[in-house]
Amino acid sequence: MQRRLLFGITGGIAAYKAPLIIREFQKRNVTVKPVVTSHGFQFVTAATLAALTGGPVYSDMFEQQGEYPHLELPRWAHALLVAPATANCLAKFAWGVADDLLSTLFVALKKPAILAPAMNHDMWVSDSVQHNVRLLEDRGARIAPPGTGYLACVEQGVGRMADIETIVEQTMQVLDRSGALEGRRVLVTAGATRESIDPVRFITNWSSGKMGFAVAAAMARRGARVTLVSGHTTLVPAHDIEFVRVTSAQDMFEAVTVRAADMDVIVKAAAVADYTPAARQEHKIKKSGGGMTLELTRTKDILKHLGENKRPGQILVGFSAETRDLLENAAAKIKKKNLDMIVCNDVSAKDAGFGVDTNRVALLWPAGKAAAPDHCEKGSFGGVKVVYEQCELMSKTLVAERVADRVTDMLSASAR
């Protein structure tokens, strides 16, 4: 497939490496269209870029009257790479400022973006730059982190643009999967269910919905038509995601099962109550002198139901929130619920699980059926044979990207 890349070049000294980056993409059969800021031209010339790409170099939004380059270019591309990305460009991207061609097309961009920041160390560690990088990462931009070394200003420290090889490799991975889920239907669940005791009280859990929302966004970025069924959360989904709000475990069961048959992929990241009050009181329960016993009954097991009714080729992914025996419990769940993959996380850790922005997960597949990457390990937990990938501590957005990558690979493997 001919891959199409928009290549943003901003006004940092590392822009002198842009022609070398273009050469690498050409070797890999990627068509590159450069978009350069006016300050970018202080460091690289239009003549060099035009000679290398054999096409126009974009910079001025108003060059051709009657044309809309800020809309047409992002529609044309499979992805956007910005290298170097200045502090100024990160700030504009993070806050939706649209005052030149590059920043305006970023606002309109619905494709993945890879940003390679490069700047002086003091600028890189500043609160504003770090805050903007986090905002952009939370919205799904892939950051190629700067490395340590001699900076152009003859100082040392972190801020030097990532190596060309790393940038190109990361961009190729994104390009290979960009649009990979086009035509696919994906259902994701998120958030916490609420089980009513009486008109003013309910039972719930600590789920914030962040993980499921991030998975839904990652799937949508790969071109899937996404339906997000969510229990309670304060988050707002992207407008191109169909959003279904539910309250109780029973509502979630109904909303999911009625849609399940149409889906190519179902990812269950919601924290659904296992138990619900046996009877919801019509009026507020009044306090009395003694204690109180609340009778609970089991809710329907949505994941098990989906596993039992899975149609051929459909991919079912579960999440398991555990506080001990993580891999054993996750492996047991894979088997019991007929899952294709499970994302297992330790919700007892301070920096992972409920409410925080980071997660430390392991991905598990049933042995034999896995389209798992080569670096995965094989293991047997509680008598269940699995292949698993232990991931480092990552932002929930990056965990979601990893889940979407693995699902994409599973779909391509089953299509072969």
Ligand SMILES: Cc1cc2nc3c(=O)[nH]c(=O)nc-3n(C[C@H](O)[C@H](O)[C@H](O)COP(=O)(O)O)c2cc1C
């Ligand atoms: C010699 C020189 C080198 C610069 N290098 C960088 C840099 O590496 N990173 C950065 O964020 N800004 C750098 N700047 C500052 C930017 O050029 C400046 O913030 C500019 O407004 C960025 O515009 P742009 O983001 O639209 O390209 C440099 C400025 C000069 C004078």
